[in-house]
Amino acid sequence: MPKIRFVFLFILALVIISAYYCLAYDLPRFFPFNKENALSEWQEKIFKNKVLYRVEPKREGGYLLAKSDKACSGIFYKIKFNPKEYPLVSWKWKVITFPDKDRAKKTYGGWLERDDYAARVYIIFPAFIFTNTRAIEYIWDETLPEGTILTSPYWHNIKLVVIESGRINIGQWVLAERNIYEDYRRAFRGNAGGVGAIALMTDTDNTLSTAEALYKEINVGFKK
């Protein structure tokens, strides 16, 4: 009997170790968008109509083009890591066209009617019960001041962090680097759990306008 118990424990340990290594991701994960098939590992998630996401591998060292026309869809990449251990995420983004929020202002549209951004980068923190899922969205907005933290009109578990504001840098590549563990603490006043996914989105479904942005050199899960 002790032998059988030992064999059982050994097999169990092997299963646990192999499962751990199967689920482990190589960090940091770098997305240069310099190959035609760079989006093959990403999933498209459609909310309202499809945004055009296209990789341009040969231009400016490779980038991802996002073009939205009254649409809202994102691209989503599953990646698991501990943000306390690997808190940094960086990327470069360029806004070509901002969504037209004047129409919403003219029609006295509410916050939801203005909830469109030229560029968003999501860090998603899933939970065992989906209602506890939380997300930080880093946004580049035309008007909101840099450093603003907002709660999404859709869900209190989504916090929008304005990290780039205005039209000064429009048409230029801007590097963003964030400590997601610290941002989570500031936004949710608590410690972050594991990251489960990242996503990118350019949307104009609420303002019924158009927007265009480019993303490149996304580097996820590193420390200095």
Added chain:
Amino acid sequence: MDNIKNKRKGWFFANKLHRQALLLVFLAAFVPTIVVAFCLYYLIFNITASEFGIPEIIAYNIIPAAQKVSTILLISAPITIFIILFFAYKITHKIFGPFDRIIREIDEHIAGKRKGHIILRKSDKFWPLAERLNKLLDKAET
């Protein structure tokens, strides 16, 4: 001696058997409800949420549905369990309630402390048994 009334005790549970039977019914009603609720929440909503991925899509599509389902469950599940338990109590009381009384009366007959019939209500589930035992007692007395 025939006039002795064999009344039920005024307790909620007639005896240990009754309590056990009711517990069994309660678990049989409660456990599947919990399992169904868990399956609804985890297997359906959680997996759908993870497939939707983008939090706004989850918030827009799944949370309203989950709220409706949980409201329906919160109202209907306690009512259903209460109805099941109410009828289970009535039925199990009729089954297990007279059990102790039959044993007690037979013991009294054996000890010679009592004569006459075992008294049960016609609605009691053990009434056919008591009727036959009474016939047996009548035969033994003659």
